[in-house]
Amino acid sequence: MTPTRTRGPVRVVGTGLLGTSVGLALATRGVDVLLADPSPSAVALARDLGAGRPATDDDPPPALVVVAAPPDVTGDVVADELARWPDAVVTDVASVKAGPLRQVADRGGDLARYVPGHPLAGRERGGAVAARADLFAGRPWVVVPGADQAAVRRVEDLVTDIGATPVALSAAAHDEAVAIVSHVPQVAASLVAARLRDAPAEAVALAGQGLRDVTRIAASDPALWVQILGGNAAPVRRVLGALRDDLDVVLDALDRLAGGGADDAGAAAGDGGPAVGASAALAALVAAGNDGHARIPGKHGAPPTPYAVVTVVVPDRPGELGRLFSDMGEIGVNLEDLRLEHSPGQPVGLAELSVVPAARERLETALSHRGWVVHSSPR
Known part of the structure; x- marks a missing residue:
C-alpha cells in the first residue's frame, strides 16, 4: 500500500454515508479518525463499522476536519469548526459549494483554512450502513482552490490517500457542472419514475433494463435532494x-x-x-x-471507448455468475463493463459483457465451447 500522507487525528463531523466512508477509508490506512455527530447512536454505529472512534474533549486537536453535514447546514458547521480548531484545515463534502463558501465568509470564518470539496461518489442508499471504504476509489473529488496552497495540498493529500482523484474547480464552476451531470439527472429520473405510480400493472410488468437504467437514482432520499436542489437552484x-x-x-x-x-x-x-x-x-x-x-x-476517466457486447444466458442459481467470470479469466479476456438483466418469468438472466472489440469473437467461441448459451451480436 502506498504510504499515507494524511496525518491524524482527522476529525469527521457527520457520520452518514459520506462521513463514515471517509472514516473507513482513512482508518483502514492507519489514520486516527475522530467521529462527531449530533446523534450519539450514529457515532456508535460508525465506530462499530470501523470508521474511527468517538471524539472526546481529551483528544489532541485535529490537523484536518472533514465536515460531512447536510448541505443546508454545511456552512454553519464549517464556520464552527474553524472557530473551534484554529490550527486545523477544514474541508467538506457537500454537493454545492458557492452557498457554504458564502455562509462561512458571512460569519467571518478563516477562508485561508477552509478548502471546499465534493466527492463525485455516492449510492442510492444513505446512512452509515451503506458506507464503504472504497466508495471514492477512482472517483473525481472537486477541491476548490484557496489562498493558502498548503491547506489545499493537505486536502489533496486526503483525497489521494483514499483513492480519489483531485479536480480543481472554482465554487461557481463546480455548481454549474454538477447541475448538468448530477442534479438535473436526479430530477429527470424522478420525473420519469413518478409516471409509474399510476401506470397500469401490466405496463409496469413490461419494464426492462432501459427503464431501470433511467430511473435507478429515483430511489434517492427526498429530504437530502430538497436541500441539494435548493442550494443549487439557479x-x-x-x-x-x-x-x-x-x-x-x-x-x-x-x-x-x-x-x-x-x-x-x-x-x-x-x-x-x-x-x-x-x-x-x-x-x-x-x-x-x-x-x-x-x-x-470511459473507464478510469479515459476517453470513451466503443466496446463490443457479448450476451450470455446465465441461470439464476448461486455461483453461476461467478463461474462465468472465472471462465472469462481463464479465457484471458478482460471484462470492461457489465449489465445484468433478468428475463420476466424465466429463471435466467442475460449478462451483457462489454469487451474490447478484438476479443469478442474469441470470447463468444470459447464460452460456447464451455457450455454457455451465447447470443452473438451483429459484427
Missing part, C-alpha cells in the same frame, strides 16, 4: 429551462405526427401536411443525445 433552473425548450420541440413534433399529417417521407412525395419536419426534429433529438453520450468519460 444553475439547475438554467439547465432545466434548456431541457424544457428541447422538450417543447419534441412535443410539437409529436403533436404534428399525432394529428395525422404527412411526415417527411410524404412531404418529399409532394403530399405536404402539418407534420412536415416532425420526423427530422425527433431524429435530431436522438442524434444530439448520441453526441452527448459519446462525451461521457
Whole structure:
C-alpha cells in the first residue's frame, strides 16, 4: 500500500454515508479518525463499522476536519469548526459549494483554512450502513482552490490517500457542472419514475433494463435532494429551462405526427401536411443525445471507448455468475463493463459483457465451447 500522507487525528463531523466512508477509508490506512455527530447512536454505529472512534474533549486537536453535514447546514458547521480548531484545515463534502463558501465568509470564518470539496461518489442508499471504504476509489473529488496552497495540498493529500482523484474547480464552476451531470439527472429520473405510480400493472410488468437504467437514482432520499436542489437552484433552473425548450420541440413534433399529417417521407412525395419536419426534429433529438453520450468519460476517466457486447444466458442459481467470470479469466479476456438483466418469468438472466472489440469473437467461441448459451451480436 502506498504510504499515507494524511496525518491524524482527522476529525469527521457527520457520520452518514459520506462521513463514515471517509472514516473507513482513512482508518483502514492507519489514520486516527475522530467521529462527531449530533446523534450519539450514529457515532456508535460508525465506530462499530470501523470508521474511527468517538471524539472526546481529551483528544489532541485535529490537523484536518472533514465536515460531512447536510448541505443546508454545511456552512454553519464549517464556520464552527474553524472557530473551534484554529490550527486545523477544514474541508467538506457537500454537493454545492458557492452557498457554504458564502455562509462561512458571512460569519467571518478563516477562508485561508477552509478548502471546499465534493466527492463525485455516492449510492442510492444513505446512512452509515451503506458506507464503504472504497466508495471514492477512482472517483473525481472537486477541491476548490484557496489562498493558502498548503491547506489545499493537505486536502489533496486526503483525497489521494483514499483513492480519489483531485479536480480543481472554482465554487461557481463546480455548481454549474454538477447541475448538468448530477442534479438535473436526479430530477429527470424522478420525473420519469413518478409516471409509474399510476401506470397500469401490466405496463409496469413490461419494464426492462432501459427503464431501470433511467430511473435507478429515483430511489434517492427526498429530504437530502430538497436541500441539494435548493442550494443549487439557479444553475439547475438554467439547465432545466434548456431541457424544457428541447422538450417543447419534441412535443410539437409529436403533436404534428399525432394529428395525422404527412411526415417527411410524404412531404418529399409532394403530399405536404402539418407534420412536415416532425420526423427530422425527433431524429435530431436522438442524434444530439448520441453526441452527448459519446462525451461521457470511459473507464478510469479515459476517453470513451466503443466496446463490443457479448450476451450470455446465465441461470439464476448461486455461483453461476461467478463461474462465468472465472471462465472469462481463464479465457484471458478482460471484462470492461457489465449489465445484468433478468428475463420476466424465466429463471435466467442475460449478462451483457462489454469487451474490447478484438476479443469478442474469441470470447463468444470459447464460452460456447464451455457450455454457455451465447447470443452473438451483429459484427
